[in-house]
Amino acid sequence: MYKNFKNIEKVVYGRGAFDQLDAILEVKRTLNDRFMVFIVDEYFKGKSLEKRIPLNQEDVIFFENIDEHEPTTWQVDRIRDAVKQQKGLPSGVIGIGGGSIMDIAKALSLMMTNEGSSSLYQGLNLVKKPGVYHLGVPTTAGTGAECSMTAVLTGPEKKLGLKCDWTVFNQVILDPDLTATVPRNQWFYTGMDCYIHCIESESGIFYNEFSKAYGEQALKLCREVFTGEKSGQHPENNEKLMVASLFGGLSLTYSEVGACHAFSYGLSFVFGMRHGYANCIAFNHLKEFYGDAVEEFREMVRYHRIDLPQQLSHSWTEEEIGKMADVAYKLPHMWTHALGHDWEKKLTRKDIMDIYRRM
Numbered sequence: 001m002y003k004n005f006k007n008i009e010k011v012v013y014g015r016g017a018f019d020q021l022d023a024i025l026e027v028k029r030t031l032n033d034r035f036m037v038f039i040v041d042e043y044f045k046g047k048s049l050e051k052r053i054p055l056n057q058e059d060v061i062f063f064e065n066i067d068e069h070e071p072t073t074w075q076v077d078r079i080r081d082a083v084k085q086q087k088g089l090p091s092g093v094i095g096i097g098g099g100s101i102m103d104i105a106k107a108l109s110l111m112m113t114n115e116g117s118s119s120l121y122q123g124l125n126l127v128k129k130p131g132v133y134h135l136g137v138p139t140t141a142g143t144g145a146e147c148s149m150t151a152v153l154t155g156p157e158k159k160l161g162l163k164c165d166w167t168v169f170n171q172v173i174l175d176p177d178l179t180a181t182v183p184r185n186q187w188f189y190t191g192m193d194c195y196i197h198c199i200e201s202e203s204g205i206f207y208n209e210f211s212k213a214y215g216e217q218a219l220k221l222c223r224e225v226f227t228g229e230k231s232g233q234h235p236e237n238n239e240k241l242m243v244a245s246l247f248g249g250l251s252l253t254y255s256e257v258g259a260c261h262a263f264s265y266g267l268s269f270v271f272g273m274r275h276g277y278a279n280c281i282a283f284n285h286l287k288e289f290y291g292d293a294v295e296e297f298r299e300m301v302r303y304h305r306i307d308l309p310q311q312l313s314h315s316w317t318e319e320e321i322g323k324m325a326d327v328a329y330k331l332p333h334m335w336t337h338a339l340g341h342d343w344e345k346k347l348t349r350k351d352i353m354d355i356y357r358r359m
Contacts (some may be wrong), residue, residue: 022054041097092133099143142190144249189276204337211282241332266324
């Protein structure tokens with residue numbers, strides 16, 4: 001497998017790097033209709049970070065609530081239509097928040113220049129035109145959305161990403177100080193997203209030396225952050241996890257995600273579970289795919305006293321389990337990585353339903 005790899009064009013890293021945002025945007029403000037669109041996690045509304053956003057008079061800002069559901073195609077379409085009707089074509093889109101905000105910003109950039117609903121572009125290389133300039137400022141660490149060529153959205157029929165070279169951010173600002181206020185459970189779940197990326201990347205047929213170089217370092221940093229006496233949520237580890245998130249995302253970009261993400265997509269589509277949380281629910285029950293890594297994960301859950309729910313399936317209907325299985329089964333690129341090109345001979349829809357019943 002050969003991939004013509006598209007990376008982020010520019011990266012600023014370091015404590016206080018957020019203060020460079022104004023200068024970075026200044027040279028882009030002459031593009032198109034000369035205004036910026038800021039997509040910001042609603043969590044920061046009224047907090048100190050809001051006052052630091054370099055908002056010009058002509059700019060537009062949307063505070064999006066991403067606590068109740070994963071990013072949706074409807075959400076992206078709503079913002080796109082509002083901006084184009086009221087202001088025109090922006091100079092750029094800036095996302096400030098966690099992985100969900102990163103995905104909304106990436107998708108919004110593309111939809112500014114492509115017609116119709118974003119649900120039409122869920123898949124590989126379906127986007128027809130490059131989007132507008134877009135910049136990401138992650139405030140959580142672990143999802144890898146800051147470097148991914150995928151903007152994952154839940155649509156009316158499926159959860160799947162808008163995936164192409166144009167999805168990748170033009171610029172990323174990595175400021176570890178911005179992750180200091182992340183609640184403990186969210187810190188753990190998003191951090192585990194990075195850990196799981198690394199395990200999935202190395203556990204399938206598309207793993208290679210390029211992926212290994214990024215993945216091994218990301219996994220090393222994850223273990224430093226989540227295991228041992230020096231583990232926990234403090235400034236030094238915030239820096240490590242932010243770098244791990246970037247490297248883990250790059251590792252899976254040149255490899256692939258696998259079974260855990262397939263199960264996670266089903267959980268998110270049917271129940272609206274946040275991505276990192278859904279990954280943790282699924283990974284905890286996939287020892288046949290990931291072996292000792294599942295035991296290591298369980299030890300990290302115990303060490304950090306994370307209350308990871310058990311026996312959720314007792315309240316699920318067979319119809320809900322069937323819907324999740326349909327979503328998961330229709331992700332052949334993930335199953336191919338996990339089980340090989342003959343994966344359909346090794347895994348049935350019934351097998352997937354049985355695994356959901358364990359959760």
